[in-house]
Amino acid sequence: MVANSASVDEFGSLNVQVGGWEHTAPLTPPFTLCCHIAGIAALEESEWGTSQILDLTVSDLAGTKPSFAASVLINGIREMPAPGVAMRTGFAVQFTFPVLASTVACVRAFHQGTELATWTFEIRTAVDDAKPPA
Numbered sequence: 001m002v003a004n005s006a007s008v009d010e011f012g013s014l015n016v017q018v019g020g021w022e023h024t025a026p027l028t029p030p031f032t033l034c035c036h037i038a039g040i041a042a043l044e045e046s047e048w049g050t051s052q053i054l055d056l057t058v059s060d061l062a063g064t065k066p067s068f069a070a071s072v073l074i075n076g077i078r079e080m081p082a083p084g085v086a087m088r089t090g091f092a093v094q095f096t097f098p099v100l101a102s103t104v105a106c107v108r109a110f111h112q113g114t115e116l117a118t119w120t121f122e123i124r125t126a127v128d129d130a131k132p133p134a
Contacts, residue, residue, distance in 0.1 A: 001016070001019045001020045001021075001038055001039060001119060002020075002038075002105075002107060002119060002121055003016045003018055003019035003020070003021070003035060003037075003038050003092075004017050004019075004035055005017040005018070005035075005036055006019065006036035006037075006038035006092035007092050008089075008090040008091060008092050012089055012090055013090060014038060014039075014040060014090030014091075014092065015092075016036075016092075019038060021035075022121055022122065023121055023122035023123070023124055024121065024122075024124070025123070025124035025125065028125060029099050029100050029101050029125055030098070030099060030100050031098075032096050032097070032098055032099070033096065033097045033098075033099050033123065034094065034095075034096050035095065035097075036092050036093060036094050036095065037056055037070075037095055037107055038090070038091065038092040038093075039090070039091060039109070039117075040089070040091075041054060041074045041088065041089055041090075041091055042086045042087070042088045043074065043076045043086070043088070043089070047076050047087075048076050048080055048087055049076060049077055049080075050076050050077065051073055051074065051075050051076060051077060052076060052111060053071050053072070053073060053111070053112075054071070054072040054074050054091065054109055054110070054111055054116075055069070055070075055071050055072075055109070055111070056068075056069065056070045056071070056072065056093060056095075056107065056108070056109055056110075057069045057107070057108045058095055058097050058105060058106070058107050058108075059108075060103045060104065060105060060106065061103070061104040061105070061106050067097050067098055068095045068097055070093050070095065072091045072093055074089055074091065075089060076089075099123050101125065102122070102125045103122075103123050104120055104121070104122050104123070105121055105122075105123055106118060107119040107120070107121075
């Protein structure tokens with residue numbers, strides 16, 4: 001999800017402030033949007049005891065050159081969960097995205113080149129106050 005702020009504490013708990021955006025309209029372009037990508041990664045049993053890399057990109061919906069990219073280490077080297085319980089770990093990455101005009105932003109998550117998830121949200125330009133009817 002995309003959120004105003006997110007972090008993972010020392011116990012692995014994901015803390016999110018104002019998450020799950022559909023749209024945002026913070027300023028009149030051009031500006032740099034600063035926010036977080038946050039989520040919970042579930043490791044398959046074959047990945048337990050290893051560290052995995054989750055690659056994240058943010059670009060416009062047209063898929064032009066990514067405006068932001070990051071890799072997140074997903075740590076599976078820890079106590080194993082009980083049988084039948086998935087190993088999950090939270091992640092949070094701050095990102096910046098240059099905005100020149102209204103657009104739809106696309107956040108993508110990849111593992112070993114395979115796309116796992118896609119989130120989209122609209123970035124709207126600030127709208128001037130409407131004039132009262134005549």
